[in-house]
Each structure stands twice: as C-alpha cells, then as structure tokens.
Amino acid sequence: MTDDRHVMIYGELTEGGLASITKELLSGGEKLADNLGEELHVLFVGDGITERAREALAFGANKVYVTHDTRLGRYEGDCYVAFLAWAVEKLRPRILLFGNTDVGADLGPRLGFRLNRAVTTDCVALEVEQKTKTLLRTKPVYGGLAMAVLTSEGFPQITTVRPKSMSPAERTGSADGETVPVDVSLIAISPRVKVRDRLTEEAKGVRLEDAEIIVSGGRGMGGSEGFKELEKVGKLLNGAVGGSRVAVDNGWIPTSHQIGLTGTIVAPRVYIAVGISGASQHMTGCARSQRIIAINKDAAAPIFKQAHFGVVGDWKAVLPAFVEKLKELG
Amino acid sequence: MNIIVCIKEIPDPEATIDSFRLDQENKALVSSSKVLRVVNPFDEQAVEAALRIKDKTGAKVTVLSLGNNLDRVVVKKPLHMGADELILLEDGAFVGGDSWSTAHALAAAIRKIGEYDLILCGRQAADTNAGQTGMGISEFLGLPCVTVARKIDITGNTATVERVINNGYETVEVALPTVITVSNELGQARYPSIKNIAKSNSIKPVIWQPSDIGLKPEACGMLARRIRTASLYLPVFEATCEVVVGETIQEAAQNLAVRLRLERIL
Numbered sequence: 054m055t056d057d058r059h060v061m062i063y064g065e066l067t068e069g070g071l072a073s074i075t076k077e078l079l080s081g082g083e084k085l086a087d088n089l090g091e092e093l094h095v096l097f098v099g100d101g102i103t104e105r106a107r108e109a110l111a112f113g114a115n116k117v118y119v120t121h122d123t124r125l126g127r128y129e130g131d132c133y134v135a136f137l138a139w140a141v142e143k144l145r146p147r148i149l150l151f152g153n154t155d156v157g158a159d160l161g162p163r164l165g166f167r168l169n170r171a172v173t174t175d176c177v178a179l180e181v182e183q184k185t186k187t188l189l190r191t192k193p194v195y196g197g198l199a200m201a202v203l204t205s206e207g208f209p210q211i212t213t214v215r216p217k218s219m220s221p222a223e224r225t226g227s228a229d230g231e232t233v234p235v236d237v238s239l240i241a242i243s244p245r246v247k248v249r250d251r252l253t254e255e256a257k258g259v260r261l262e263d264a265e266i267i268v269s270g271g272r273g274m275g276g277s278e279g280f281k282e283l284e285k286v287g288k289l290l291n292g293a294v295g296g297s298r299v300a301v302d303n304g305w306i307p308t309s310h311q312i313g314l315t316g317t318i319v320a321p322r323v324y325i326a327v328g329i330s331g332a333s334q335h336m337t338g339c340a341r342s343q344r345i346i347a348i349n350k351d352a353a354a355p356i357f358k359q360a361h362f363g364v365v366g367d368w369k370a371v372l373p374a375f376v377e378k379l380k381e382l383g
Numbered sequence: 384m385n386i387i388v389c390i391k392e393i394p395d396p397e398a399t400i401d402s403f404r405l406d407q408e409n410k411a412l413v414s415s416s417k418v419l420r421v422v423n424p425f426d427e428q429a430v431e432a433a434l435r436i437k438d439k440t441g442a443k444v445t446v447l448s449l450g451n452n453l454d455r456v457v458v459k460k461p462l463h464m465g466a467d468e469l470i471l472l473e474d475g476a477f478v479g480g481d482s483w484s485t486a487h488a489l490a491a492a493i494r495k496i497g498e499y500d501l502i503l504c505g506r507q508a509a510d511t512n513a514g515q516t517g518m519g520i521s522e523f524l525g526l527p528c529v530t531v532a533r534k535i536d537i538t539g540n541t542a543t544v545e546r547v548i549n550n551g552y553e554t555v556e557v558a559l560p561t562v563i564t565v566s567n568e569l570g571q572a573r574y575p576s577i578k579n580i581a582k583s584n585s586i587k588p589v590i591w592q593p594s595d596i597g598l599k600p601e602a603c604g605m606l607a608r609r610i611r612t613a614s615l616y617l618p619v620f621e622a623t624c625e626v627v628v629g630e631t632i633q634e635a636a637q638n639l640a641v642r643l644r645l646e647r648i649l
Contacts, residue, residue, distance in 0.1 A: 171609030
C-alpha cells in the first residue's frame with residue numbers, strides 16, 4: 054500500500070485564464086484519475102493567481118492547490134524546482150503531469166532528478182497499468198519514426214505531455230471542489246539564476262498555435278521568394294505561414310515560424326504543406342492536423358503517405374492556379 | 384577558463400523510415416548502414432557556443448562523449464571545428480542507457496576532469512528527443528542549470544544567457560560554474576577548418592571505462608536504466624491521400640481548389 058495517491062497536474066496560466074495545455078492535461082488526467090478511482094488535482098505556482106487558478110475546478114479538477122508568494126511571481130527554474138520538490142514530498146501525488154512547454158520541459162526533468170525519480174518527456178498518450186498503478190507512456194522517438202511505450206518504477210510517476218496531443222477539457226456546469234492555498238512563506242528559496250529581462254515578440258498576423266489554417270513551405274520552395282507566395286495564400290485564407298527546418302536554416306522564414314520537432318507543434322484544421330518532403334523531423338510538428346494538403350513535385354515524397362489531399366506538381370505552377378480558383382469560387 | 388561540451392553520436396535525423404528496421408527483441412530501431420552517423424545537431428550548436436566563447440576569451444574546450452565503438456570521424460568533428468581535447472566514455476557497459484544513466488556517467492566523468500567553469504549540452508538529442516541530460520548533469524553535480532540558450536556571454540565569473548521562451552526570450556544571469564543547454568536558435572555551427580583538422584591530428588582521444596570514473600559496469604548504460612521500454616512500434620498512418628489530377632498541373636490545382644471547397648475544408 055502506498056501513500057502516494059491522486060493525479061496531479063502542474064497548471065499553467067495565461068493572461069486570459071487556463072493555458073490550453075492545462076485544459077488538455079485536465080482531460081487526459083481525468084481519464085487516468087477515473088481509471089484509478091482517485092482524484093484530479095491541479096497545482097498552480099505563482100503570486101496573485103488564485104482567481105484564475107480556481108477556473109480549473111470548472112474543467113474537471115477536484116482540488117486546486119495554489120501558492121501566493123512574491124518570490125514565485127514569475128517563472129524561474131531554479132526557484133520553482135526547489136518549491137516543487139518540497140510541495141511534491143508534502144502532497145505525495147501518484148502521478149504528476151507537466152505540459153512539454155517551455156516551462157514544463159524545464160521543470161519536469163529537473164524535479165525528477167532532484168527527487169531521485171525518472172521522468173519521461175514529450176509523451177502523446179498515457180494509460181494506467183492496472184496491476185502496478187503506474188503509467189504506460191507513449192512517446193515518439195527518432196523524430197516520430199517509431200513510437201515507444203515507456204514505464205518507470207516509483208512514485209510520483211512524472212511525465213511531460215506534448216501540447217495538442219490530448220483534446221482539451223470542456224467547461225462543465227459545476228465547479229465543485231476546493232481551492233487550497235499552499236503556504237510557502239517558511240520555505241527558504243535562494244535562486245542561483247536571476248531573470249533580468251523578458252521579451253515577448255508579438256507575431257505578425259495570425260499566431261501559428263492559434264491558426265485554423267496553416268500554409269507551410271519546405272526545401273522545395275527554393276528561396277525566400279517562394280515564401281512571399283505562401284504569404285499571399287495565407288492572407289487569402291486568413292491563415293498563418295510556417296516552414297520546415299530547412300527553410301528556417303536557409304533563412305527563408307524566421308525561426309519563430311518553424312514547425313517540427315525543434316519548432317512549434319501545431320494541430321490546425323487544415324495544414325497545407327508546399328514543397329515539403331515529409332521528413333519525420335517536420336511531420337512530428339504537424340501530424341495532428343485535421344486535414345493535410347500536400348503540394349509536391351515528387352510523387353514519391355513521403356508527405357503523400359500522411360496527407361489527405363494532394364497535387365503532384367511544381368508549386369510555381371500549382372499555387373497561382375489554386376489561388377485564382379479559390380478567389381473565383383468566393 | 385575551462386568549458387566541457389557533451390556530445391552524442393546519433394543516426395542522421397533527416398533519414399527516412401525506409402532506412403530503419405525495427406528490432407523487436409531489443410526494442411530498438413536499427414539504422415541501415417546507409418544512414419550516416421552524425422553529431423546530434425543541438426550538440427554541434429553547443430560546441431559552437433563553446434567556440435564563440437573561446438574566440439573571445441581563449442577558453443579551453445574539452446569535448447566529452449559516451450558510447451561504444453564511437454565513429455572517430457563523428458566524435459572528432461568538434462576538434463576539427465576548434466575544440467582542444469576529446470574524452471570518450473567508451474565501453475560496452477555504456478550502451479543502451481537512458482537519460483538517467485547517461486547523465487550519471489557524464490557527471491562522474493566531469494567530476495574526474497575536475498576543472499570546469501561551464502558545462503554545455505545540446506537542448507535534446509534528435510533521436511530519443513528526451514531533453515534531460517544537461518539538467519541531470521546539473522542536479523548530479525549540484526550546479527545551476529539554464530536551458531534552451533540562444534546566446535551566451537561570459538563576463539568575469541558570470542554568464543549572461545538569452546534563453547528561448549514561448550513567443551520570445553528572457554535574459555538571465557548565473558554565476559559560474561553552471562550547466563547551460565543550447566538550442567538551435569544559437570545559429571549555424573561553424574564548419575571544420577583545414578587548420579583545425581591538421582592541428583587535431585595530434586590530439587589523441589582519452590578513453591575512459593566505467594572504472595576510470597569510479598562506476599561499476601552495472602551502474603552504467605542498460606543495467607542502470609530507470610525507464611523501461613515496454614514496447615516499440617512503427618506508427619500506422621490512417622490517411623489515404625486523394626491525389627487530385629487534371630489535364631495540366633494548373634487544372635489539377637484548380638480541381639484541388641474545387642474539391643476542398645466542396646468538402647468545406649477551405
């Protein structure tokens with residue numbers, strides 16, 4: 054018999070409320086909790102965030118833990134790991150889920166090493182192994198060429214979850230459940246890393262993560278001229294423009310627009326891949342799109358194995374005719 | 384100033400699925416001999432970050448790698464780029480590890496090296512894609528860790544680091560010694576130079592086995608894993624692509640537009 058119980062999510066917030074990753078973890082975490090017959094808890098770390106954190110109760114959480122401490126006012130790994138190590142030993146969750154976001158990917162592994170617990174990262178599916186009540190975690194490896202199902206021993210079972218790999222929880226009518234303040238005033242935290250400045254760059258036009266439609270270009274675009282054409286298509290469809298690693302490495306499109314394993318992971322309604330062969334490195338970032346449309350002059354390109362619609366041909370011939378026809382159809 | 388850079392030799396991440404074979408028994412993906420071995424791209428950028436500091440301060444750059452039968456052409460690349468020394472943890476016992484056992488062995492080696500101000504790693508390896516080793520090393524050594532750096536400046540005993548965050552970056556300061564993991568936003572790594580290739584011919588890699596770093600073989604690699612692979616499989620793609628055709632490419636493109644409108648996709 055173990056004292057480690059319940060599923061805990063490390064919650065993230067945006068100005069507007071719950072971050073999308075937290076809603077995704079709430080839906081994934083609820084299934085695990087139901088399976089275990091245990092509760093779903095969310096831990097929020099910050100300062101003056103109680104009102105926004107409480108919202109998680111309306112998305113299926115049984116309990117929300119929240120800190121209120123100026124020292125935790127903004128994310129800094131060194132400081133947050135120290136606090137979390139204390140909180141986890143006190144709250145003893147069976148399962149601890151982070152998003153594989155800039156914060157979660159920094160926090161999860163460090164916490165694991167600190168607590169002497171193995172961590173898996175960037176998983177896309179989670180299940181409870183009934184006998185041991187541990188996690189079976191599915192994770193793409195080799196840039197998505199293969200899927201591994203991973204396990205570890207000991208509690209808490211810690212993993213980070215890839216954004217967009219779980220459908221977000223819906224708001225329910227009720228918000229039963231309690232909000233528990235976590236008093237950290239007595240914990241000594243002496244951060245070795247000091248944050249001097251934080252700059253967020255507002256993306257022009259539609260943000261990749263929020264776009265319903267994404268037009269994306271790869272090696273086959275041949276240069277930045279091609280991306281001007283993609284911009285036109287993006288504008289017409291009110292979508293965002295992305296690129297593969299090759300396109301970014303060649304300077305055809307800024308790094309912030311990179312889609313793939315090492316860029317942004319997106320799951321739009323429609324993903325139009327132009328001159329993209331479909332290297333696993335790239336497909337990792339867009340495979341969860343509802344519809345993939347491929348335009349490529351090479352009929353044998355692997356992208357056609359994962360696309361739903363396609364045209365074989367040079368984009369220079371395809372795009373103008375495609376755009377004109379769309380305009381004509383209104 | 385002493386910088387240690389940890390690098391991993393991996394199969395070329397741009398390889399496609401047809402050049403791999405699934406080894407069910409060992410639950411591993413085996414690459415065919417056609418697939419090149421390369422330095423993990425993020426680790427190459429960590430080497431670049433170290434060399435940029437060396438350019439300014441004259442730091443000594445030691446490269447550390449782990450595995451067995453490591454390809455000398457691959458692991459010597461950082462020397463060809465301008466690094467000064469190469470230490471290989473090379474033994475059958477190091478094979479098949481996970482983030483835990485790898486970080487543990489690298490930390491033991493770094494302890495043995497003894498003199499260091501800065502430890503650099505790539506943010507993640509492009510094969511296992513775990514992104515934990517650098518953080519593990521920092522925890523084992525009790526050092527701070529700054530992840531996903533795109534720029535590193537050293538002034539005296541302080542590193543000023545720009546690290547990538549969602550939609551931007553932040554600038555942090557940390558006292559040395561520290562671990563920093565490097566991201567692709569750092570920019571293109573330099574090419575090997577003829578001068579450095581010639582110079583590195585005289586540099587013999589130092590080879591350490593588990594006993595050299597104070598570890599028993601069973602505390603390394605496969606035997607020290609904490610993450611088990613229950614199964615490994617190749618993903619099945621459900622999509623069947625409808626390739627839209629026409630008399631000409633232009634007509635095919637127009638037909639695609641019509642098709643997508645009819646399906647209410649666009």
